[in-house]
Amino acid sequence: MIGSKEHQQYPPLNGLLEYAFDAIIAEFRGEMEKSEFGDLRPTHGCVFRNMRKRGLRLTEIAERGNMTKQSAGEVVDDLVARGYAERVPDPDDRRAKLVCLTERGEEAQTHGFFLLAEIEKRWGERYGAERVAGLRAMLEEIAAVEAPFAMPVAAEAAPAAPR
Amino acid sequence: MIGSKEHQQYPPLNGLLEYAFDAIIAEFRGEMEKSEFGDLRPTHGCVFRNMRKRGLRLTEIAERGNMTKQSAGEVVDDLVARGYAERVPDPDDRRAKLVCLTERGEEAQTHGFFLLAEIEKRWGERYGAERVAGLRAMLEEIAAVEAPFAMPVAAEAAPAAPR
DNA sequence: AACAACTTGTAAGGTCCCCTGACGAGTCCA
DNA sequence: TGGACTCGTCAGGGGACCTTACAAGTTGTT
Numbered sequence: 277m278i279g280s281k282e283h284q285q286y287p288p289l290n291g292l293l294e295y296a297f298d299a300i301i302a303e304f305r306g307e308m309e310k311s312e313f314g315d316l317r318p319t320h321g322c323v324f325r326n327m328r329k330r331g332l333r334l335t336e337i338a339e340r341g342n343m344t345k346q347s348a349g350e351v352v353d354d355l356v357a358r359g360y361a362e363r364v365p366d367p368d369d370r371r372a373k374l375v376c377l378t379e380r381g382e383e384a385q386t387h388g389f390f391l392l393a394e395i396e397k398r399w400g401e402r403y404g405a406e407r408v409a410g411l412r413a414m415l416e417e418i419a420a421v422e423a424p425f426a427m428p429v430a431a432e433a434a435p436a437a438p439r
Numbered sequence: 440m441i442g443s444k445e446h447q448q449y450p451p452l453n454g455l456l457e458y459a460f461d462a463i464i465a466e467f468r469g470e471m472e473k474s475e476f477g478d479l480r481p482t483h484g485c486v487f488r489n490m491r492k493r494g495l496r497l498t499e500i501a502e503r504g505n506m507t508k509q510s511a512g513e514v515v516d517d518l519v520a521r522g523y524a525e526r527v528p529d530p531d532d533r534r535a536k537l538v539c540l541t542e543r544g545e546e547a548q549t550h551g552f553f554l555l556a557e558i559e560k561r562w563g564e565r566y567g568a569e570r571v572a573g574l575r576a577m578l579e580e581i582a583a584v585e586a587p588f589a590m591p592v593a594a595e596a597a598p599a600a601p602r
Numbered sequence: 603a604a605c606a607a608c609t610t611g612t613a614a615g616g617t618c619c620c621c622t623g624a625c626g627a628g629t630c631c632a
Numbered sequence: 633t634g635g636a637c638t639c640g641t642c643a644g645g646g647g648a649c650c651t652t653a654c655a656a657g658t659t660g661t662t
Contacts, residue, residue, distance in 0.1 A: 393451075415452070
């Protein structure tokens with residue numbers, strides 16, 4: 277182990293990813309709770325993160341969030357109850373509804389993306405901007421392969437969201 | 440993104456970390472379930488991941504897992520019930536008990552570390568061994584700062600990690 | 603030696619977040 | 633027009649955490 281150049285596989289990669297993830301979320305939540313959007317929690321992110329102009333169908337939220345439609349529905353119910361989102365009928369399909377952000381929802385989204393960008397920037401100062409950019413690039417590549425359902429569709433790409 | 444030097448902060452870093460994490464866990468669970476240790480779930484990892492020779496106090500498990508002692512206790516109860524772990528009195532403190540792995544527990548730990556190492560190796564083939572090593576190095580550095588409570592104490596470092 | 607302050611683990615109860623199964627309403631296709 | 637499929641929802645359940653409270657044991661102070 278010691279004095280070896282061999283790849284050291286402890287702690288396991290999943291653990292490292294989780295520690296980094298948890299650190300971001302803890303910081304994010306801490307700041308979010310101080311804001312006027314303190315009632316938003318990480319679960320709500322699946323909506324804000326994937327939102328686009330015309331709105332999202334529940335099925336899309338579920339797919340991109342890698343969860344069931346029922347779970348996605350619960351999240352949306354909650355956002356609607358709190359005034360961050362609303363359901364409007366989808367003109368293209370009378371079965372479907374489009375989940376859209378309210379004005380307050382958009383403000384929260386913008387604020388959330390802002391906070392996350394700040395955290396990433398701070399990490400850049402702490403660990404080296406280029407290295408963090410490299411981390412991001414690597415993760416984007418991995419995500420494109422391992423979680424294609426969640427990646428932006430380029431032109432569709434989103435604006436501003438918390439997680 | 441293209442033609443821009445500006446840092447592209449969508450999707451947010453937490454999302455990317457989560458996608459990568461979920462991908463590993465999904466693969467890990469898929470393979471673990473096929474093994475004779477199919478009743479182990481990700482939550483149990485906080486024990487296996489941190490285990491050392493002499494055993495772990497519940498308080499340590501909780502600290503390193505970033506959870507309450509009650510939650511850690513629940514996990515340990517479950518592992519004990521399934522025959523992976525046992526509690527032995529701590530000779531140094533009569534209040535405390537040391538959580539130790541049974542023989543079966545050690546086999547499961549070895550197998551788990553092996554599978555995770557395999558996954559990381561496969562990622563190396565898929566994305567470039569050096570780049571994945573770089574990812575790990577960056578994450579280790581981040582974890583050492585952001586989650587010091589969870590990082591190995593050097594000499595104490597882990598056990599049955601394969602090769 | 604004795605007592606306050608603290609730590610170790612447990613008990614009880616609750617919350618959040620996600621799941622499975624079943625279903626009515628609407629759409630697509632042969 | 634009927635069958636197969638998809639959209640969202642209802643009902644029910646469980647895993648993995650949490651908070652509060654406490655008894656047993658240890659440590660530090662006087």
